[in-house]
Amino acid sequence: MRRTVAISLGAIVLASLLGASVRAIAETPARPVDAQRLVFLLEYVGTDYDGAVRDGAVLNQLEYGEVLRFTKQLIREYGASPGRSEAVVAGLRELEQSIERRAPAAEVWSATRRLLPEFARTLGGAARPSAPPNLADGRRLWAADCAPCHGPAGAGDGPASPDMEPPPTALRGEYLDRLAPRQVYSAVSFGVDGTAMPSFQAYSEQQRWDVAFFVMTLRVEFDPKRPAGGSPPTLDEIAASSNLELLDLLRKTRPDASPREVDYYRVNFASADGGGATAGSAGGPGLAVAVQLQDVFSSVADRIFPRVVGVTSYVRDPAWSPEKLQAERGDAWMVSNPDMLRYPGFRPVRSGSGFLIDDEGYVLSCDHIVRDQPGETVELVDVELPDQPHYPTRIVGTEPTLDLAVLRIGDLPKPIDAAPLEIADSDRVQVGHWLIALGDPPGAEKTFSVGVVSAPPERQCYQAQISATRLQTSLVVPPGGQGGPVVDIHGRVVGMVVGGAPDGSPTAHVLPANLVWNLYEALKVAQSRRSPWIGASVLELPLLRKRLEGQPAKTKTTIPMTGVYIDDVFDPSPASRVGVRPGDFLVALGGHKLLSVADFQTWLYVLGIGKDVQLDLVRDGKPMQVRATIEVRPENATTR
Secondary structure, three states: OOOOOHHHHHHHHOOOOHHHHHHHHHHHOOOOOOOHHHHHHHHHHHHHHOOOOEOOEEOOOHHHHHOOOOOOHHHHHHHHHHHOOHHHHHHHHHHHHHHHHOOOHHHHHHHHHHHHHHHHHHHHOOOOOOOOHHHHHHHHHHHHHHHHHHHOOOOOOOOOOOOOOOOOOOHHHHHHHOOOOHHHHHHOOOOOOOOOOOOOOOHHHHHHHHHHHHHHOOOOOOOOEEEEEOOOHHHHHHOOOOOOHHHHHHHOOOOOOOHHHHHHHHOOOHHOOOOOHHHOOOOOHHHHHHHHHHHHHHHHHHHHHHHHHEEEEEEEEOOOHHHHHHHHHHOOOOOHHHHHHOOOOEEEEEEEEEEEEOOOOEHHHHHHHHHHOOOOOOOOOEEEEEOEEEEEEEEEEEOOOOOOEEEEOOOOOOOOOOOOOOOOOOHHHOOOOOEEEEEOOOOOEEEEEEEEEEEEOOOOOOOOHHHHHOOOEEEEEOOHHHEEEEEEOOEEEEEEEEEEOOOOOOOOOEEEEHHHHHHHHHHHHOOOOOOEOOOOOEEOHEEEEHHHOOOOHHOOOOOOOOOOOEEEOOOHHHHOOOOOOOOOOOEEEEEEEEHHHHHHHHHHHHHHOOOEEEEEEEOOOOOEEEEEEEEOOOOOHOOO
16 A cells, blocks of 8 residues: 555555555565554554455455555564563454454454553553644644645645545544554654655654644544543553543543543643643743643633623614714724624613623623613613623613622523532632633623732621722733623632722722622612612621720620621711711611621612611610611712
C-alpha cells in the first residue's frame, strides 16, 4: 500500500520503517530492535487493517498482504528482543491468526491495543511528550504542510489531492477515533523514501507532538465539554490513547461520559496531568499551580454562565420607525440593530446582566437597569437567555436604594439545561477569598472578572450607610456586567454586582448574597418598587454583644432575648416623630416578632409603605409600644 501524497497520513504511517520504501523495508533482514519503530508498526496494523478487509472479504489484496507481512515482521523482531514477553509473543501470533482468517476490523484493532502497553514496556518504552503540546503551533504547521493534501479540516480534499492516486487519507469516523496522537507523532517523525512523502525530521520533537495533538481536533462535531467529575487522564495517557480508549477510560468511573468530554482532554491536556508535564516546562512547579487555578476558573465559567442572562429595558417611542432609527444611527446596513427593532413602538434605554434563580423564570438584576431617565420603572423589559432567545419579562419588585430588581420571565419554554445556582452564606467570606463576577449583557459580549474580598460587610442593615452593607472587593466589572452574580472559587453565589458610587470608583459594588436573598423573598411577596423605611438603623444582637465585649460594666445595657438594637435614628422620620431613640431595642414590628435584621427588613416590605404599624420596644429594660407609619425612604437619608 504505497502512498504518493505529499503528506498523506496513510503514507506517513508506512514511513515507520525508517525511511525506506514500504516494500523494501518489509523484505529487509532483521536489524537491531528499534522500540519506537516497532510500537508504531503495531499501531499501524491495528488502524489500517480496516482498509484491507471488510466483512470477511479482502478489499485490497496489496494492503492485506502488507498488513500480514508487517505482523510477521513484528513477531520476528520482537521475538528476537532481549526483554521480550512470551505472553506478548503469543498475543502477536494470535493477532496473525486473526488476520489470516480475516477477522472483523474491530477485533484486530482491539487485539493490537491490548498488546501495546506490555509490548512497549518490554521494548524499553515508546515515544512520549516531554511537555504539553502547543495546539496553535500545530494548527499553523498543519495549514502549511498538511492541508495542501489532506485539506484544512482533514477530509482528504486538499488542493493537491485530485492528482493523487491513491487519494489522501480522510481523517474521519472510526479511522480517526482509532488513532492515538503517539501514532501520528511517529508518522510525522519518519518519511517514505521513493515517494512524495518526506521525513519531517526537520520539525523539532515538540513540533511533531504539536501536529499530532492538533490532528485529534479534526474530529467531525469536535465540541469540547468539561467533564462533570472524575480523575483526569495523564498527559501520557492522552498521548497514547485513541478517542475510543479515552472514552472507555472515562466511562469506567462515569458511565455517562460523552465523546465531547474526550474532546475536552484533547485541548486541555496540560492540567490533566496534575501538573506533572507542566511542571517540567519553562514555568516550573508554579506554572502547574497556575494552570490548575486557571482550570478552576474555566470550570466555574462553564457552570455559571448558562444561568447568566442579558437584561434590556424599553420605553415607548411614539416616533418609532425603522427608517428613523436607521437615520439616527447613520446605519447603512439593511438590517439595523435587532434590539432596536425587536419591539415595534419601543426603543431600548438601558441594558446589563442578571441571573436566573430557578426554573420558574425568576431573575435577579439591578433596579437602575429597569428604570427610565426620569427614574420610573419601565413598561417593557426583555431578557436574553445564554443561547440568545428573547422573552418579555415582568418586573416583580425592586429595591431602588440597594439597586436590586426581581424579574420573572412569564413562560420559559423548558427548564434551563444547567444546574441551579447554589447560594452561599455571604457572612462566611473572608479577606483574601477569591471572587469571580460574571456578566452576559445582550449580544455577544460576556464579562468575566476575577478578584478577592477586600473586606466583608460591616453590618446587615442598609438604613444608614449603604457601603457598610456591601462586600468590598478588588473586582473591576464593566457596566454590562452589572446585575450579574459574584461567586466564590466553588461557584457558589456570594453576591451580585450593582451600580457603583457617584465618585466613579472602578471597583465593583457587590451586594452580599444573604441580603440579596432576603430581599428577593420579600419582594416576591410585597411586589414593591420603592424603598420602605421608618428611619431606624438596626444591629443584630450578637453583633451588639461583640461590640460591648471588654467595656466597663456601667457602659453595658440590658439586652433582651430577641429583637434588634436601634443604633441610630434619622430625624425627621416616622421613628423620630414617635420618640424612638438610639439605644432602644425593637422586638416586634406590626405584631411580628423580630429575631434578626433580616426579619426587620422583610416585614418592612411585606407590611408595605403607608401601613400604620405598632413598634414594640424595650428601653432601659422596660417594654413600651408606639405607632408609626411606614414611609418611602427620602433620597437624603442614605450615604453611599
